[in-house]
Amino acid sequence: MNVAVFRPDDERLADAVALLEDLGAEPVPDxxxxxxxxxxxxxxxxxFVVVTSKTGVELAAAEGWTPGDATLVAIGPATADACREAGWTVDRVPEEYTSAGLVAELGDEVDGARVEVARSDHGSAVLTDGLNDAGAFVHETVLYELVRPAGAGDSADLAADGDLDAALFTSSLTVEHWLDAARDRGVEREARDALAEATVGVIGPPTAETAEAHGIDVDVVPDDAGFEELARAVLE
Known part of the structure; x- marks a missing residue:
């Protein structure tokens, strides 16, 4: 199976490619x-300080920041592991690794408290709105911006040619950027048609909602929001 993977071009992409190869697939890194x-x-x-990605943790640590006496909350295991690698103690990880899960985890405790949310420029309003509604004084720090890399979209061309068997979308932005890349290459209609025939996997409910809002039928949403779980579920 030719399987498109859209992770950033760092160790996350290398690990994803290695995993797909181990599972017997042909990775299409894009x-x-x-x-x-x-x-x-x-x-x-x-x-309270809420961090929502490994990237955000690494950037905050590079700036010399530490959580101090704050209750440190990580959105999921990968982010928590990055916190520990930075030398920080993780106090809380929600049962559901989403913005809604963070609100459910903290909603009963933050009334009147200052809550710092540190993340990308494309963070979901579900988190900040939910904490505000719970009575928190929320401040958001944008640690990084997420952009579409120049030259992205080879998998859209492959899909348009009928040669893509599966696609692994790991965030709402990967869905939107993939469609933008297909449009820029003049193959959006053909690429969309190909996705309808392929197996489309997304990493969690928010990404599924984005895909469906853009007219993409989702076949697989794993129970656990991790890349390995997504890849295995799609291949199965």
């Missing part, structure tokens, strides 16, 4: 996200 750091660091006066 990065749809590139990170542009802002140079900002989270505030240090919050009672």
């Amino acid at each position: 990065p749809m996200l590139a990170v542009e750091p802002t140079g900002a660091a989270p505030r240090s006066d919050a009672a």
Whole structure:
């Protein structure tokens, strides 16, 4: 199976390619996200600090930031592991690794508290709105911007030629950037038609909602929001 993977062009893409090869698939690496750091660091006066990605943790650590006495909340295991690698103690990880899961985890505790949310420029309003509704004083720091890399879209051409068997979308932005790349290459209609015949996997409900809002039928949403779980479920 030819399987398109859209992770950023760093160790995440290399690991994804290696995993797909181990599972007997033919990876089609086509990065749809590139990170542009802002140079900002989270505030240090919050009672709770929420981090939502490995990238955000690494950038905050590079700026010399530490959580101090704040309750540190990571959106999922990969982000928590990055926090520990930075030397930080992770206090909380929600049962559901989504913005809604974070709100459910903290909603009963943040009334009147300062909450710092440190993430990309494309973070979901579900998190900040939900915490605000719970009575928190929320401040958001944008640690990095996510852009579509120049030259992205080889997998859209492959799909348009009828040679793509599966696609693994790992965020809402990968869906949107893939469609943008197909449009820029003049193959959007053909690429969309090909996805309808391929197996489309997404990493979680928010990404599924985005795909479906753009007219893409989703075949697989794994129970656990991790890349390995997504890849295995799609191949099965």
